[in-house]
Amino acid sequence: MKEIKNVLIVTREYKSSRTPKVGGTGVFYKNLCAELVKRGISVRVFLISKYTFDVEEDGVKIHSVKDIFKANPFLELLRSSTGKVKAFEQIHFKTYLSEKKIISDKISAWIKKNNFHFDIAETHDFDGLALSIPKDIPYVIRCHGSWSVLEKYFGYKKVHKGRIFCEKAAFKSSKNIITISRYNESINKNLFDIKEPKLIYNGIDEKFYKPVENAEIIPESVFYLGNVSFEKGAETLINSFIKLKKNYPEASLHFIGKPNHYPDYIADIQDSEIKNSVYFYGNKSGPEIVDLISKAEVVCFPSKGENFSLSLLEVMAMQKPVVCSAIDSFKEIIEEPVNGLIAREENFHEKISLIFKDDDLRNRLSVNARKLIELKFGIDKMVDETIRYYQEVK
Structure with a gap:
């Protein structure tokens, strides 16, 4: 197997002080990169974001360029206008492909200017960004959740056709694919006809x-961690909380995550006890999340669709009892009532209510949740499996 010394991550998302x-x-990529660096691997991130900057954090060197469409008003106008008319569909697709070519040229120029060498590159599935990776660098696509998947399986509306076109093109020309759950593997096989993906659970x-x-x-407290949205089940939990309050008048509901319009949604409820x-x-x-979740009696994940959930793993690692919606990716992790x-x-x-009134159940769920994370979903296991896969890629 080849030695992995230099890794390139090409992404539209990376958590840093600037983003x-x-x-x-x-x-995910922040955590992966930091762990790779701890193992003596040099990691550089080529980021497409709202900003242009260069910064080093946790030993990871990040080079960010401005989003191509936002930086080029003509290209943005072409993308927007052609996407609305069926007759201009092919021009719309070519506009998206031109964006990928511009990114590829920027990556190649950056590599040449700095005399970089990369043993492997990784990118995500959404937006078909793999089309931008220079042809001489072996690469893998990790299936975090493409726009194609969100549209077909999770009910997302008004997804740009150019994004879906590029995702299909990227998978068609790629042979090294990482899936992050068996459910994620199943839907991506069905959608993109991918062959022999490597399953590596997120850690x-x-x-x-x-x-x-x-x-x-906090006694009788119900917590929620994640973007507060319809797709993530915010309304499901609010409606369930209203029912819960009838038997537990002291119960409280706590949302951690971008609130969106839901504070106004709650303000419109007539019952002041609920509000x-x-x-x-x-x-x-991260430290604030740990502090808040530590106060929870139960944490709920009512999502209508997920590829996989890091938030669920984090809460289970904190030894908290969880109640999850009956979707395949959650049932892959949760064994009820274990x-x-x-x-x-x-x-x-x-x-x-079962968790509120049954101390033995609550304690058993909590302890076993932590045990599962330690056994199967720790970050060391995920990074070790990732490096071994990198070594196999040609």
């Missing part, structure tokens, strides 16, 4: 996300 508000993919730092000793738990029992904390840093509970949309309140 603090990113999704799960950005957090989290269980040394950071761990139980907080002597934490002051005064719901809290929105907004986006929080390490968590599974709920239908209409009975979240019933499953939460």
Whole structure:
């Protein structure tokens, strides 16, 4: 197997001091890169974002260029206008391909100017960004969740056709694919006809996300971690909480994550007891999340669709009981009633009640949740498997 000394990550998301508000993919790549550096591997990130900058954080060197469409008003106008008319569809697709070519040229110029050499590159599946990786660099695509998947399986609307076109083109020309769950593998095989992907579960730092000793738990508190949205099940949980309050008048609901319009949604509820029992904390840093989740009696994940959930793993690592929606990616992690509970949309309140009133159940779920993370979903295991796969790629 070849030795891996220099790794290139090409991405539209990376969590850094200059890009603090990113999704799960950005957090994932920050964690992966930091761990690769700890193993003596040089990592450079080529980032396409809102900003132009160069910075080094956690030993990772980040080179960010401005989003091509935002930097080129003519190209943005062409992309936008051609995407609305069926007759201009091929021009729309070519516009997106030209964006990938511009990114590829920028990467090649950056490499040549600095005399870089990379043993392997990695990128995500969304936007077909693999089309931008110079042909002389072997690369892998990791399936975090493409626009094609979000549209077909998770009900996302108004996805740009050019994005889907590029994703299909990228998979068609790529042979080294990492999937992040068996469910994720299944839907990507069906959608893109990919062959022999490598399954590597996402991992989290269980040394950071761990139980907080002597934490002051808020009695009858229900927590939610993630973007507060319809797709993530925010309304499902709010409706279940209203039912829960009938039997547990002291119960409270706590949202950690971008609140979007939901504070106004709660403000429109007539019942003041409900309004005064719901809290929105907004986006929080890792240490702040640990501090808040440590106070939870139960944490709910009512999402309508997920490829995989790092947030769920983080909460389980903190030895908290969880109630999850009955979607395939959650059922791949949760074994009821061993390490968590599974709920239908209409009975979240019933499953939460079980945890509130049964101390033995709550303790058993909590301890077994932590054990599962230590056994199967630690970041060391994920990084070791990633490096071994990198070594196999030609």
